[in-house]
Amino acid sequence: MSAQGPLLSVAGIEVMYSRLALVLRGLTLSVPRGGIVALLGANGAGKTTTMKAIANLLRSERGEVTKGAIHYDGARIDGLDPSDLARRGLSLVMEGRHAFPTLSVEDNLKVGAYSRSDGAVAESLERVYSTFPRLKERRHQPAGLLSGGEQQMCVIGRALMARPRMILLDEPSMGLAPLLVEEIFSMMQQLNAEAGVTFLLAEQNAAVALRYATYGYLVEGGRVVREGPAHALAADPEIRASYLGLDASAEADGASLAARRRPRWLS
Ligand SMILES: Nc1ncnc2c1ncn2[C@@H]1O[C@H](COP(=O)(O)OP(=O)(O)OP(=O)(O)O)[C@@H](O)[C@H]1O
Numbered sequence: 019m020s021a022q023g024p025l026l027s028v029a030g031i032e033v034m035y036s037r038l039a040l041v042l043r044g045l046t047l048s049v050p051r052g053g054i055v056a057l058l059g060a061n062g063a064g065k066t067t068t069m070k071a072i073a074n075l076l077r078s079e080r081g082e083v084t085k086g087a088i089h090y091d092g093a094r095i096d097g098l099d100p101s102d103l104a105r106r107g108l109s110l111v112m113e114g115r116h117a118f119p120t121l122s123v124e125d126n127l128k129v130g131a132y133s134r135s136d137g138a139v140a141e142s143l144e145r146v147y148s149t150f151p152r153l154k155e156r157r158h159q160p161a162g163l164l165s166g167g168e169q170q171m172c173v174i175g176r177a178l179m180a181r182p183r184m185i186l187l188d189e190p191s192m193g194l195a196p197l198l199v200e201e202i203f204s205m206m207q208q209l210n211a212e213a214g215v216t217f218l219l220a221e222q223n224a225a226v227a228l229r230y231a232t233y234g235y236l237v238e239g240g241r242v243v244r245e246g247p248a249h250a251l252a253a254d255p256e257i258r259a260s261y262l263g264l265d266a267s268a269e270a271d272g273a274s275l276a277a278r279r280r281p282r283w284l285s
Contacts, residue, residue: 023092024048025184025216026072026108031086033064033071033240035079041067043240044086049184049218054210056231056248057220058261064240065220066113069188072218073100073110090184101132107183113192113220117172119162123153126161126172130179139179146175149205167198174205184216185209191223199223203230224261228252236261 026049033042042064049055057065070076071083072090074097088096090108100110117126127146131139147154150171156164161172170190177185187206191199207230209215221227228234228248236244236257244257251257 023089025051025053025091026218027089028068028072029087029089031068031071031088032084033067033076033081034084035076035081037080041081041240042071045237045241046086047218047235047242047245049216050233052210052214052216053233054206054217054219054231056224056227056234057218057237058222058224058227058234058251059237060222060261063237065222065237066188067240068237069110069112069186069218069220072186073103073108074098075100075110104132104180104182107181108186109177109180109182109184110186111173111177111188111190113189117161117164117169117176120160122158123161123164123172124157127153127175127179130176132180142179142181146178149178149209150175167194167201170194170198170202171205174202178209182215184218186218186220188220189222190219191221191226199226203227206230224257225252225263228262 028045028047030044030046031042032040032044034040045064045068047055047057057068059065067081070081072088076082083096087094090106095103118129124143127143128139131142152168153171153175156168161169164172174187190202194202203226206217206219210217219227219231228251231248234245234248234251235242236251244251244254252262
């Protein structure tokens with residue numbers, strides 16, 4: 019693969035947990051340099067597993083990639099440890115906001131600079147603070163006292179401290195109020211436009227993800243069942259009905275089967 023190819027490419031991967039449960043069944047996707055790509059799907063579709071497979075974080079959960087290949091920036095990365103991936107500019111922000119609760123916001127951010135050897139930590143801190151002014155205001159507070167949205171900013175800020183070229187962002191909207199979700203997504207768009215950071219974004223909230231992404235993949239049962247430019251997916255009648263909660267007949271008949279089957283997270 020040349021340096022002109024996609025920044026990330028996942029080719030036909032299978033993932034198995036505990037040598038028993040086949041969870042990804044030949045999943046293929048690619049993320050162009052400078053893109054924002056959304057990985058959509060319901061609960062349990064396999065989005066988080068895909069992110070962990072890319073970041074090589076499956077082993078601690080007794081999971082393994084049993085087939086396929088993952089390339090980043092033209093090189094095969096399956097098997098590389100996360101600090102090696104961070105040095106290559108690939109960072110993962112897991113779902114669930116794992117800030118260190120007793121450390122100050124600033125110390126949380128500094129943890130993210132561990133893979134840096136250029137000594138420019140102060141400069142990176144200032145960049146993160148300019149992206150998230152709220153973190154600067156609270157920099158001496160323990161991260162455990164931040165609101166959910168601020169904690170999300172803190173873990174994204176921590177990933178930014180490594181000056182990544184690409185961030186894998188898992189369910190950033192989870193548990194956040196709509197206004198905060200917009201704030202987090204517009205920050206992602208700003209980092210993409212101004213600093214050229216590439217994003218792969220796993221999201222259950224398809225409506226908001228498709229507004230910010232350039233391209234999307236819909237995952238069901240561990241494989242991609244639909245893909246296309248974000249605007250085309252947002253206009254696709256089946257996706258509108260099943261993932262965006264915009265089915266005209268269901269809207270007309272509140273008791274319809276389609277409405278009852280619609281997952282809770284779409285309402
Ligand atoms: N450690 C594990 N061992 C066995 N099965 C697992 C493990 N982790 C996840 N699974 C299963 O793999 C499937 C995919 O889960 P995954 O978390 O990747 O889905 P998801 O699309 O990210 O869903 P969610 O949005 O709920 O996080 C689910 O059926 C889940 O139960």
